[in-house]
Amino acid sequence: MIQIKNLTKTYTTKHGAVTGVDNVSLEVGKGEIFGIVGYSGAGKSSLIRCINLLERPSSGSIIVDEKDLTQLNGDQLRKARLKIGMIFQHFYLISQKTVYDNIAFALRAAGTPSKEIKMRVEELLEMVGLADKRDVYPAQLSGGQKQRVGIARALANNPAVLLCDEATSALDPNTTLSILRLLKEINRKLNITIVLITHEMNVVKEICDRMAIMQGGRVIEEGQVYDIFADPQKELTKEFISSVVSFNVPVHILKEFKGTLVKVLFKGGVAGEGVISDMLQSFSVKGNFLHGAIEYIQERPLGIFIMELKGAEIEVMEALRYLENRSAIVEVISSGH
Incomplete structure (x- = not known):
């Protein structure tokens, strides 16, 4: 056109x-x-x-x-x-x-x-x-x-x-x-x-x-x-x-956490699934949510979560791989290991 x-x-x-x-x-x-x-x-x-x-x-x-x-x-x-x-x-x-x-x-x-x-x-x-x-x-x-x-x-x-x-x-x-x-x-x-x-x-x-x-x-x-x-x-x-979707956690808050801090992004239908709860049940890690929401853009969900994971390093890494295999985009913000 x-x-x-x-x-x-x-x-x-x-x-x-x-x-x-x-x-x-x-x-x-x-x-x-x-x-x-x-x-x-x-x-x-x-x-x-x-x-x-x-x-x-x-x-x-x-x-x-x-x-x-x-x-x-x-x-x-x-x-x-x-x-x-x-x-x-x-x-x-x-x-x-x-x-x-x-x-x-x-x-x-x-x-x-x-x-x-x-x-x-x-x-x-x-x-x-x-x-x-x-x-x-x-x-x-x-x-x-x-x-x-x-x-x-x-x-x-x-x-x-x-x-x-x-x-x-x-x-x-x-x-x-x-x-x-x-x-x-x-x-x-x-x-x-x-x-x-x-x-x-x-x-x-x-x-x-x-x-x-x-x-x-x-x-x-x-x-x-x-x-x-x-x-x-x-x-x-x-x-x-x-300016529209802010998921930045203040630096002074981040310093309080000793585990692995990750940003997890889910696209499309998977954003509404219980992927994180499945991950916590499947691996010997504990999760602490710091920030998160599901935004709707072009009528499609976009889920973004920031969380702390605690546990043995190998268990944390396996848990992150599990999230990636479930179509999540995972960014490690800081590692406690």
């Missing part, structure tokens, strides 16, 4: 050339929700704005629905952009226009016949849960309601792709969750491809299928959200994940 090939975006500043996006290649499948994560300055905003050519790449190509947008002329590009909706962090609603007219504006701009506009706007208002706000002005809306108007406006021309530029960053946690659920519902109902950028891993954890981590204009890690949460490869990725 979306192919980004060797994309580079360089900006000219008074201090010289600055590279915002550095030779990035990504693919996003039809109907997928793809998250791009990074801190401020990582290049994620530049990248998403290149996808619909709000910013023109310095080199590389952007292929959306088999059309290379970088090769289109003015009229061709305008038509292609109608199939790419975009929602923003700060909403950008027209304050002098009602909710109805803010949404209708996108349809009028696309040349939609007047008789079709009313029906389409009312359909969109129903879809985003704002049918009762039809004649209200933006100043009378909450932040979440404003973003719902922004979503309706972005969907007005039946786009195949929806780009979300920090769409929930200005919202409180409860409102963020409601907007993310709305986006997921729209994705499932319309099979629309969604690309969102964020610095919040909770957003990615909640709705994304796959993700990429950006740093210094480059993609440093990419994959299924579940796999990245289960086994992050880069230190920055681990840092992001720890």
